[in-house]
Amino acid sequence: MTGSNILKGMVAGFAATVVLSALMIMKTMIGVMPELDVIAMLSKMMGASLAVGWVAHFMIGTVVWGGMFAWLSPYLPGGSYWLKGVLFGIGAWLMMMIAVMPMAGAGLFGMAFGVMAPIMTLVLHIIFGAVLGVVYAAEHPGVVSHPQVSSR
Numbered sequence: 001m002t003g004s005n006i007l008k009g010m011v012a013g014f015a016a017t018v019v020l021s022a023l024m025i026m027k028t029m030i031g032v033m034p035e036l037d038v039i040a041m042l043s044k045m046m047g048a049s050l051a052v053g054w055v056a057h058f059m060i061g062t063v064v065w066g067g068m069f070a071w072l073s074p075y076l077p078g079g080s081y082w083l084k085g086v087l088f089g090i091g092a093w094l095m096m097m098i099a100v101m102p103m104a105g106a107g108l109f110g111m112a113f114g115v116m117a118p119i120m121t122l123v124l125h126i127i128f129g130a131v132l133g134v135v136y137a138a139e140h141p142g143v144v145s146h147p148q149v150s151s152r
Contacts, residue, residue, distance in 0.1 A: 005070045005071075006067050006070045006071065008070060008136060008139040008140070009066040009067050009068075009069050009070025009071070009073075009136060010062050010063060010066040010067055010070075011066070011135065011139065012066055012069065012070075012131075012132050012133075012135035012136040012139065013061050013062040013063070013064075013065050013066015013067070013069065013132060014058070014061070014062040014066065015131060015132075015135045016061060016065075016066070016085075016128045016129070016131040016132040016135065017057070017058050017061030017062055017065075017066075017128070019127065019128070019131045020061065020124055020127065020128045020131075021054075021057070021058075023124055023127065024038065024039075024124065027120070032120070033113065033116055033117070033120055035113055036110070036113050036116075036117050036120060036121070038057065039053040039054055039057055040053065041053075041100075041104040041106070042056050042057055042104075043056075044104070045103060045104055061128070065088075065092055065128075065132070066132065068088075069084075069085065069088050069132055069133075069136065070136070072088065073088075073136065076088060080133070080137070081133040081134065081136050081137035081140070082130050082133040082134050082137065083133065084133050085129040085130050085131070085132040085133020085134065085136065086126055086129040086130050086133065087129065088129050088132065088133070089125040089126050089127075089128045089129020089130070089132065090122070090125060090126065090129065092125055092128070092129070093121055093122050093125035093126075096121065096125070097109040097110060097118055097121070101117075
């Protein structure tokens with residue numbers, strides 16, 4: 001693991017967080033679960049403004065998740081980075097559902113918002129992970145990121 005891989009992971013994390021954020025904004029604008037506002041939840045947990053919540057959201061997606069993906073990707077199952085990213089995204093979702101949602105007062109798996117909360121956030125995290133993996137793979141063009149097919 002090199003520092004350049006961590007930086008590449010952070011670039012991928014930033015790109016994935018931009019996509020996730022755009023989806024979160026669109027979700028709210030079209031009226032799909034506007035009560036599930038992760039930025040407001042983060043801001044409230046920190047006792048800070050929405051602007052600080054957005055900064056925290058991008059720091060988590062870029063530095064924490066992007067850096068961790070670069071560090072863990074060699075050990076994740078899946079032959080391609082996009083699949084590793086999806087699996088990583090599901091792991092991040094699980095951590096959010098078990099740790100962050102209860103701390104934010106939304107209950108385990110965010111069930112205070114109803115059954116759609118864990119489903120919606122799972123879909124968003126799968127998309128986040130796929131983008132994370134695809135961008136990370138693009139930064140490693142010399143690396144074979146798909147399973148080899150044996151000819152028997």
